[in-house]
Amino acid sequence: MNRLLKIIAVITVIFYGGCKTMKEKVPAPASAAAPAAKDAFGEQLSKIKAYDFDKSRVDLIKVSDMIREASGKPEMKAMEKQLDDFLKSDASYAAKDFVCRELSVAGTEASVPALASMLTDEKVSDIARYALERIPGPAVDDALRNALRKAKGNAKIGIINTLGVRGDKKAVDALAKLTNDANETVAVAAVAALGRIDDRMATIAIAMVKDKATGATKTAALDAYLRCADRLAAKGQKDAAGAIYKQLYAAGEPMPIRVAAARGMIETAGDKTAEVIVEMLKSTDKPIQTVAIATLKDVAKTDVIKAAAEQLVNLEAAQQAQLVCALADCGDKVALPTVLAATKNSHDYVRVAALRAVGTLGDVSAVDMLVETVASRGGEEQKAAQESLYRLRGPDVDDEILKKLPDAEPKAKVELVRSCEQRNIKIAVPVLMKTAKDADAKVRIESIKALRALAGPQDISALIELQLAAAGNDRGELEKTVVVVAHKTPEDKGQSQAVLAALPSTEDVEAKCSLLSVLGKIGDEAALPVLRDALGDKEDKIKDAAVRALSDWPTAAPAADLLKVAQTSENQVHKTLALRGYVRLAGLKSNRPAEETMKMYKDAMSLAADVSEKKMVLSGLGSTDSFEAMEMASSYLDDKELKDEAEAAVVKIAEERVKNSPRVSAQTRDILQKVIDGTTNDSVREQAQKLLKQGK
């Protein structure tokens, strides 16, 4: 960061010429002693005279540092003079460009003569303006006006632009004359500059150009006139602004100008806003109707919204949809009757817009209509009504949904249950516990899913009761719900406590298996002894459930248990399941040393009874970021049956290693080369070749 002090000249972003009345603040000096002596500075300046854009900036930075250190001090005056003299010298263009950028920050009116002398020279006029556009003071404006008389081509246009940016009122006469210039680019620039100057005479000049000009000059004049009106409106001169907007709104002007003027008219209409908007909604020009609709939200007055809403029936369908949308954005309930009526519109996209608007403007009274629409319609309308049902605001809406839920027809009941979930109605849990036992299967499943989101640790025992009483798909969904809700309990508060408590009193084998499955997915260490015990249960189904539960475990903690089952079980299914689980656990992220992970894969490979199990081990090995893993995978490259998996594993491991460190060892290169030489898979070969190329 210490190079920060060197940056002013390095960067020299370009400046804006405002804030003339501000007092210049200077950066604090870097040190108490500021050795920016005139001679030293001159010497440094002389070093940059031949600077060009592709040369080192080191000397420029030194100049910048010296200016920065002198900024605000008496010696800066003399240094500024040296910079001005530099501009008059035979220094290179690039060096003068640099100095002008410096002056744009550090320059004062003292630099005006030097900079002004460059203004009429097309080759250096732009770089002079970098500085002049930013330096405050009337001397700059005088210089620009003087130069304007003599300048030609792009230099002249640049000066016009800068006068506009500086808002120089004294330039209005000269600029007004240039609006008739034979060179259209000059005329356009002059009109645009007038548009930036906050001056009555500039506005009048633009009005005149607007009426008589053609082509690009006319277009520029219309834009400039709009700017004048916007400026007047911003200053609170709404009548004057309104008069300009009205002129520009006239038929015959280009539509973008009319649209902009229409917006201005609305914004300056005061107590006649409703009248103006209604008039525009009655226009035969769609863009005018549209801008009136789009501006409605900015106005946001109840009487205006009401008046606009009343016009909805007179609009064509596309504009009706736009207006419904705008009414929703306004958020004023005065539009609700119109929006509700539009839900019965003959055009489906108007109905869709209206149904969505109900979600914003509606209240408890809309619940029935929305539920019925969701239950009876399809497609976009159903989706819109559903979304609105989820978004309707107010606590009384939740109460209404809960009130209707128990006695609703199945289709409506499903939607009401989903609403409970989407609206996050936590007090719905007791009701949902009942609907989770509903006669209708869809209602049951939706209720169980909603409970997953809404139930808390306090509800877990009741959920387990439901789980044990359920069957088939319901039980599977309930298992997921119990796991999710158990995870809402803090880790140190026994996430599996309720399930463990239910286990001893559960006699039904299927129900017991269901609980063991849940324990595996919860992954609370307190459940591990129970699952380990279950491995020795006399019931095969229980053993089976225990192996699966341990295989689902979120950490490698039960790896040894699974390895033992895989090594010693007499049940082939259990052996297979345990081996799969063991390989899965070996692949989980862990802080254990890499060699332990390697041992796990070696053990697994030694137990793999057939090709498919060996492939599974190689697949897991591919996720291990170590050279040993790559080496192990490579040892199967010559095995015809395992070759494909071995190649994939080698490439995957190598990719990960190159990503972390581009250095590729000779051994790794050899292994990758072996893959390249032996593979029949083009994609694998390309990947391996790419890795060799990437690696160093």
Place this chain on the structure above:
Amino acid sequence: MKVNLNRRRFLKQTAGAAIGGIALPYIIPARVLGADGGVAPSNRITMAGIGLGMQGPSNMRQFLQEGDCRVVAICDIDKNNLRDGVNLVNSHYGNKDCAGYADFREVLSRSDIDTVEISVPDHWHAIVAIEAARAGKDIYCEKPLSHDLRQGRAMCDAVKRYGTAWQTGSWQRSEERFRYVCELVRNGRIGKIKHIEVALYPGHRDFAGTKGQEKIGTAPAELDYDTWLGPAPYSPYCPARVHRNWRWNLDYGGGQLMDWVGHHVDIAHWSMGLDYTGPVEVEGKGEFPVKGVWNSPTDYDVNVKYADGLTMLITSRIKYALGKEWTDESGVKWYGEKGWICVTRGGMDSEPEDVVREKIGTNDIRLYESPGHWRNFLDCVKSRKLTIAPAEIAHRSATVGHLGQIAMLLGRKIRFKPETEEIIDDATAARMLGTEMRSPWQV
């Protein structure tokens, strides 16, 4: 804080059930505009792509997928980019109808074009965008909005003046995860937010493979180099200066800082309801290269303060800011009274851990939901609703970057008045809010 890798799950999936998918509306679905599920030609939104060198093709591909959008013209001042852009469009439609232009003004003069997609270098944004607004076109424009604060203000004024539908390429707003995290923050799930850390990328990424190619030379025949420079100060051609790497020179872009404020500061602003305001104090330190054409800061810390006391660090020190062990992705981290939330494009995380699994309820504050960034633009062209990333909002996030650059360049704290967009009591800094344009260009 120590993270238990076995237990903590940095959520890489979308938040799904936790977020609760409500797609906010487009109002005139494409399907109803034409018969048989197609879109009648008269109801298609016609579009021209301006600037096909970098983000342009990617944006074009997005719009080409939309049935109610028809890309009819491509504009680029590099003949190779122009050819590739036209081919991209024609091969998609299976015809040769797409027109090619070198001059954007010719494109804007076509009355049959409704919208333009602008992916030109930053120093060109204001000119093309303001001309497009004047011509009555609706605009999709890449971020950052502007090359300097004054140009950004002029763009916003023009967009407002002409009632332009505008979408900025800050597409993270249209991503479910970013919206969800912003809703968590807005709804106080980690309490009052005191501090935000926005981690952006360091360095200069060599997108074009032209790093070090700085010898002054003649521009290739296919490139109209003088127009490429346009309003920027004159500098002779060299490959490292132009295509795909222009962002690293401050005459044309704003380095990594400006490239990314339009994404992550934008998200930070959204989360805090700061979309229409800005900071009151900004100070920063930057590491600016002293050699080479690429002179934008490679490392930076920008400290920002808002009126209510909220502070934000924008830094290139990603790991320092996000504190994540397993990624180098840029992102945002909020620190509240009750914990923290972190989001990147790859995932989200929080402390307490379950915060990023919480549901956003109906009576919670819900933010604008977009069906997809490019889709949202087209919908708003039709509905005239405000898009999810309008110009004014993009201007406010870009402003933070512009002020950060000025503060770094001056090496001191600057004070800012967001209501009037003025720098207070520092006329030198105030000079730097705008950039003079090379003649004949102006906005």
